[in-house]
Amino acid sequence: MTLLRNLTPSALLLGTVACTDSGGGNPPGTAGTRALDRAAGTNTSGAYPAQSDGMPGNPPGVASSRALDRAAGTNTSGAYPAQSDGMPGNPPGTGASRALNRATTPATR
Template sequence: MMIRTSMLAAVALLGVAACAPRNVDPPGTASTRAADRVVGTNASGAYPAQSDGTAANPPGTASERALDRAAGTNTSGAYPMQSDGMPGNPPGTAAGRAIGNTR
């Protein structure tokens, strides 16, 4: 009787262990997740909050947005008011307008 009780307890434990949640590895590889953390992207799928267009991450990459801020452009799509032809940004680039003014 003691052996049956022990076996029943062992089977019950195995059943519970099989249903227990396992450590789930996040999407992507370790290297793509590391790149996502450094660059601020979501190529691996592990960082959905870093996807383009979310509140925490406007469109484009961080480097594209930095270029837009420095050059006054809208390459990333994050600065629509800096697009050519908008009231704050006449047609052409700032560099192109500077060259045009020196002639």
């Protein structure tokens, strides 16, 4: 406790800066954000610039939003512009909403 009282504010700041996770051969971000980036295919930490949206080999959005787009026939991630509403071959709405409409609309003869 007396050690902390004897340190000046600038010494405390220097100690805080020295403890950051991005110095001396350690990539940007924290270990937690880098793990998130590896799992999600993102660049939240700044350590994986090749995983940024729009980079070659990484389409817009994150892996989970692209998976949702593939399953639902949407373009939430921006990676599937052909699946946007009103595009040729994709009527308005999502695959799920069209299926719901078919299931709840009485059949006509």
